[in-house]
Amino acid sequence: MSDRDERPGRTFLFGPFRLSTSKRVLLEGDRVVRLGGKAIEILIALLERAGELVSKRELVEIAWPDTFVVEANLTVQVAALRRALGEDDSANQYIVNSPGRGYRFVAPIRVIEKERPPLDQPASPEAHNLPAQLIRLVGRSEALRSMKQKLTDGRLLSIVGPPGVGKTSTALRLAETMLSQFRDGVWLIDLGSIADASLIASVIASALPIDVRSSDMLSGIAAALRYKSLLLVFDNCEHLIDGAAAAIGELLRSSGDIKALITSREPLRIEGEHVFRLPPLEVPPMATSLSPKDLMAYPAVQLFVERAAAIINDFELTDANAAFAAQICRELDGNPLAIEVAAARVDAFGVKGLAARIEDRMHLLADARRGTPARHRTIAAALEWSYQLLSERERHVLRCLGIFAGNFTLEAAVAVIPTTEGTDTASIIADLVCKSLVSVDIGSEGARFRLLEITKAFALAKLIEESERNELAVRLASCLTEMLRKYADGPKRVQTLRDAVQELDNVRGMLNWAFSPGGQPQAGIALTAAAVPVWLENSLLTECIVWTTKAIEALEAPAESEPSEMILKAAFGLAMMFTEGMTSQSREALNRSIELAGQLGDPQWELRARLGLVLFLHRRGDFKGALEGTKKIERLVADVGEPAALAMTKSVKSASLFFRAEYATALNLAREAHEYFRIHSDASHIGRWGLNHSIYAQCVMARSHWNLGRFDRTVLACLSAHSEAEKTGNPTSICQALSWCGVSLFLSLEDLDRAAGALQRFRQVAQDNNIKSYVFASIGYEGRLFFLRGEIEPAERLLREALSKLSGAQYDNVSIPFLGRLAELLAVDGRPEEGLLASAECLERTKATDALWLLPDALRIHGDVLAVLEGPDSRSAEAHLRESIEVSERQAALGWELRSAESLANFLRRKHQNEEASAVLGRTLGKFSEGLESIPFRRAKALLDELRRVASAEEARPSARKADPRV
Structure with a gap:
């Protein structure tokens, strides 16, 4: 345990702030001031030595123990602290810089050695991804109160205004005040990093704590959010206004508990939208002599003074x-971003000098940018003016930062x-951070920098x-490619x-450039390949298809590609x-x-692709091909040398x-695979290998138990x-x-009760996420449930619908068993001719695909249908039923054997061969050691008891006839 962990908890009071050293929490009144862990440690160090100079070296060692970092990281953290404390008018009174040496905390403090009891501690933060608002x-x-009321009364609020007016910062502050009102959190979705509306759904999915697997990603997102209460904050919608309107509209229609807050230069113009046009900050009137105190009543002047005070301690x-301050605010039309940029240079030119420079440069930029809309000229002028005041090296760095489409690390x-x-x-x-040209978001994992959208466009x-x-x-x-490869x-x-999802905005920006005219496709190909694991691991499959398609189209013939x-x-x-689904494109690509x-x-990569192909073949019902593919995978595992790969190989082989x-071997392999994943719960499944192999192995275990006649263990495994x-x-x-x-x-x-409950959940998840194959399967299972309940008409309709859709999707391993279920239904309903066609097709396809696991049941169903069609003298029916038992015995498939033995026993009873029927059924029931309370076992046992009673009665009749003299 470190020394700082052993220090007694204390509370420091200064100004309106309260800092708890044990909880590492800074409060301003009752509001939590959100700071990163590094900034908190620096503040505690300064407070504990209040009045003393704490050297830069000491502060770096406190915030980054045992880690080498550049000194600029400390500068950034102190700047963040000053901005956080800047919520008080006297922020410059707290931390003073001694150039080249260190920092000193100079404000009066009070120390409480015993901290308040837990009731006074702030509640845990709600779920959100909002960046810390340090300014x-x-x-x-007034605007916040009005907007909050509009969003409380309605479901969609659009904050509309020109660049730099503060739409984003206002939306984030509004969202922060409403965190407690949404059970499932508040989530920021920044559309500023993409230029293609087709990627909107992917950006939404990557911002939310959901997992979407659907051919229609937006529908999948809507389904995943259907029962959630949350606020979605869409930032920078103007360049994708139609796509944003469509996406937001669909999400709002999907759930009555979702609300949306958007920022844009124009409204969405969709139903239910409330629009709040955010005006510039109010500025002092012209030709009016006002005192400094009177001027401070105007928000634009307040902002200018606060930002200047953050730069100059005694301003x-x-x-x-x-x-002159009033003139600057008027010249900049009360635009908050322009005022911040201007105030950052007070240290260099003074207020009077700033006023003169702004006035001199306004017409120059207007002339240079005649194509710029009028509403852009003021902020563009401010940025141009500030840019020209930078040193050449600072200008170079600022414009270079414009290459980042999203936020970025210092490294x-x-x-x-x-x-x-x-x-x-x-x-x-x-x-540049100190000059308000670069913003910094400080989280628990470190600082990430960003340019505001208008600054980014300018750079x-x-x-x-x-x-x-x-x-x-x-x-x-190249940097992103190398970074993602290391990840x-x-x-x-x-x-x-x-x-790594936080790097995807930059990845998208570079891919848009690479695959555009004048870009470099080869750089895009390399970056796409490096980003593949990120898309797969985070289930961004639609986006993966979009970019891999572009990259594949850009591939050239040479071997280096x-x-x-x-x-x-x-x-x-x-x-x-x-x-x-199981498309030819998918198979050809693998x-x-x-x-x-x-x-x-x-x-x-051969192993990864072969595992994917085996899964493809399982779903297609090509079990012979899947087994051959599994053998090839086994030969690769030794070369890969990765335990997870071995476990996944065992999963697909099982x-x-x-x-x-081969149930016993399959069961052992599935157990071994599942045991590995149980111990290594963080092993990658879907991201690297295309499937959650832990679940896959457990499914094999459950089905093997049923086929082996272990009905109790089947339920537990399920x-x-x-x-x-x-x-x-x-x-x-x-x-x-x-x-x-x-x-x-x-x-x-x-x-049936458990089946109905599982079916309801299955259907809900499949439909909500638009997983078509499972939606189709749920239809067939519902048909089977209706049949077992004796409702023939809906059962047949649903089974036929499922078969039609599963056939189109080429999910043969699901559709073939449903053919058998339809054959059973038709035979029971008095239509054995139709049933025979279905049962014959089921048996033929079972043999053709080498689906040995299904063979006993396919034989039994065909035998049962023949028995109904041809009667008790049908030799073909009896032959199929006996073959079904023989195959079951060879496979040790006691679950199938029980069904076949029951069918043969009933067939023999109709032929009045009750003694043989009793022997057949008794031999099978005697093999069971569990599941004795299951419905199939109890029904078969009841039939056996009836057969034995009848057989005993028949045995008694011959002796009775001999004793009767009339015989």
């Missing part, structure tokens, strides 16, 4: 500078921006103007790949398989990836063996798989557990 929002109190509004910026001897990019970025325009964009884009694409190959790759093609084709095939991996000697009716799948929250995993070892097995056990 006080000036002049928006205040005086009789000498008040008129990424340093890596991307070209350096010259004697310059320190990190320090320059820290200076990018400058970059293009200087013909530097392509050079920077190449550097950033995928690192020891904690699962977590790092999940965290083959490694990228291998990765792209594998990712495309996996994503298509889960979203579009096969091409396998071919390339073999040629390139890359066992990792399934392949199950379909081959419930375990369901529980684990629900904990993952992954729709595909939930559907898999509920379908393959849930509804179907509960129906086989004739536990």
Whole structure:
């Protein structure tokens, strides 16, 4: 335990603030001031030595123990502290900088040695992804009250206004005040990083704590949010206004508990929208002599003074500078961003000098940007003016930062921006933060920087103007590619790949550039390949298909493109398989990836593609091909040398063996696979290998138990798989557990109540996430449930509908069993001729696909239908029923044997061969050691008791006839 962890908890009081050292929480009144952990540690260190100079070296060691960081990180953290404390008018009274030496806390403090009891501690923060707002929002109190009321009364509020007016900061503050009103949180979705409306759904999915697997991602998101209470904050909608309007409208229609707050330069113009046009800050009137005190009543002047005070410790509004401050605010039309930018240069030119420079440069920029809309000119002028006041090196760094479409780390910026001897990019970025040209968001994992949208557009325009964009884009694409490769190959790759979603805005920006005219497709191909694990791990499958398609189209013939093609084709095939189904495109892509991996000697990617192909073949019902594919996978595992790969191989092999009716071996392999995943719960499943193999293994276990006649263990295995799948929250995993070892097995056990409950959940998840194959399967299971309840008409309608749709989707391993169920129904309903066609097709397709696991039941059903059609003298019916028992015995498939023995016993009873019927059924029932209370066992036992009673009665009749003299 570190020394600071052993220190007694104390509370420091200063100004309106209260800092708890034990809880590491800063309060302003009752409001939590959200700061990162580094900033809190620095503040505690300064408070504990209040009045003393604390050196930069000491503060770096406190905030970053045992870690080397550049000094600019400390500058950034102190700037963040000052901004947070700047919510008080006397912020400059707290932390004073001693240039080159360190910092000193100078304000009066009071220390409480015993902290308040837990009741006074702030509540845990609600679920959200809102960035910390470190700057006080000036002049928006009335607007916030009005907007809050509109959003409380309605469901959609659009904050509309020109660039720089503060739409984003106002929306974020409004969202922050409403955190407690939404059970499932408040979530920011920034559309500023994308230029293609088709990616809106992907950006939404990556911002929300949901997992979507659907060919229609937006419908999947809407379904996932259907029963949630949350606020969605859509920022920067103007450039995708039609797509944003459509997406937001669909989400709002999906649930009555979702509300949306958007920022845009124009309204969405959809039903239910309330529009709030955010005006500039109020400025002092012209030609009016007002005192400094009177001027401070105007929000624009308040903002100017606060931002200037954050730069100059002793700055205040005086009789000498008040008129010039008012002039600056008027010249900038009360635009908050422009005022902030101007105030950041008070230290260099003074208030009077700033006023003169702004006035001189307004017409110059207007002339240079005649095509710029009038509403843009004021903020553009302010940015141009501030840009020209920077040193050449600062200008270079600022425009280079325009290459980032999203937020970025200090390390990424340093890596991307070209350096010259004697310059320190990190320090320059820290200076730009202090000058309000770069924003910083400080979270628990460190600082991430960003440019406000208008600043970003300005910097990018400058970059293009200087013909530097392509050079920077190449550097950033290369940096991102290398970064994502390290994430995928690192020891904690699962977590790092999940965290890497915060890099996707920059990835999208670079891919848009790379695949556009004048871009560099090869850089885009490399970046797409590196981003594949991030998309797969975070279930962004639709986005994966979009970019891999573009990258594949850009591939060139030379051999050096083959490694990228291998990765792209594998990712495309996996994503298509889960979203579009068992298409020829998916199969061809996986096969091409396998071919390339073999040629390139890359066992990792060959294994990944082969695992995907085996899953494809399982779903298609090509079990012979799947077993051959499994054998090829086994030969690769030794080369890969990864325990998770071995466990996943056991998982797919257990399934392949199950379909081959090798139940005991399949069960052992599935247990071994599941045990690995139980111990290594953080192992990547879907992201790297296309499936949650822990759930897959448990499904094999449950089905093997049923086929082996272990009915009690079947139920336990089903419930375990369901529980684990629900904990993952992954729709595909939930559907898999509920379908393959849930509804179907509960129906086989004739536990209709459990089957109905599982079916309801299965259907809900499948429909909500638009997972078509499972939706179709749920229709068939519902038909089977109706049949077991004796409702023939709806049962037939649903079974036929399921068969039609499953056939179109090529999900043969599900459709073939439903053919048998339809045949049974038709025979019971007095239509054995129709039933015979269905049962014959079921048996023929079972044999053709080598689905040995299904063979005993297909034989039994065909025999039962023949018995109804041809009567008790049907030799063919009896032959099929006896063959079904023989096959079941060879497979040790006691579950199927019980069904076949019951059918044969009933057939023999109709022929009055009760003694043989009793022997057949008794031999099978005697093999059971569990499941004796299950409905199938009890029904068969009741039949056996009846057969024995009749057989005993028949035995008694001959002796009675001999004793009767009349015989």
